[in-house]
Amino acid sequence: MILLFWGLSGLFAYQIYQSINLPIKFEKVKKERFAEAIKKLKDIRDAQEAYRSVTGGFANDFESLVKFVDTAEFVLTQQRDSSYMEFSQVYKIDQLKEVVIIDTLGYRSVKDSLFGTSDRYRTMMDVPFAQNNEKFELKSDILDKNGYRAAVFEAKVKKDIILWDQPKDLLAQENEQVSVDEVNGTEIILGSLTDVSTNGNWPPLYDTKKDR
Structure with missing residues (x-):
């Protein structure tokens, strides 16, 4: 009877320990994995913004985006003010005209500008920690906003893919997050197909001062 009592006591103590420790471990794993996924999404955003420019x-699709980074160049320009005299047919006199002149100074590789010597853009589509080599979903479109047509894109991944090996009850709670300090909903999302935005749905804690 005493042995049984001690056995049950040990079991209850272990269960209490697990109920406290598992959420702490989950939070640590979640933040580490989300941070890595968001780093990739930021690379996708940089590449997409260069693509649009x-x-x-x-x-x-990622094949087009990677090929673009590999081959495209930015045009380096310089803007300067200038002026000249032009005869006015209305007033029959010479009038001063002010103009802005844009000079082309040269070209710079998109790859060098965004990623330097790193080739990480070649794997920016790969979801970190995924069990089956899943990729981020990527779509683009043209959005009509009150007669103004704007290019939009969205890249996203389900939390379930990043946290596939974590306790199911904690993952279910994570998918129901509604907080300014958390990634809300079931996905980590960059951009939008329904709004003109290249922001992500993650809180500031995942951004550096430069990102903010």
Whole structure:
């Protein structure tokens, strides 16, 4: 009877320990994995913004985006003010005209500008810690906002894919998060297909001062 009592006591103590320790471990794992996923999404955002600046739109797939980073160049320009005299047919006199002149200074590789010597952009589509080599979902579109047509894109991944090996009850709670200090909902999302935005749905704690 005494042995049984001590056995049950040990079991209850272990269960109490687990009920306290598991959520702490889950939070640590979650933040580490989310941080790595968000780093990749920021690379995707940088590449997509460069793509838009050169082409006017966003890439709809990673193959196009990687090829763009590999081959595209930014045009380096300089803007200066100038003026000249022009005869006015209305007033029949010479009038001063002010103009802005844009000079092309050269070109710079998109890859060098964004990633330097790193080739991490080649794997920016790979979801970190995924069990089956899953990729981020990527889509782009043209959004009509009150007659104004704007390019938009969205990249996202389900939390379940990043936290696939974590306790199911804690993962279920995570998918129901509603807080300014958490990644709300079931996915980590960058951009939007329904709004003109290149922001992510993560809180500031995942951003450096530069990102903010």
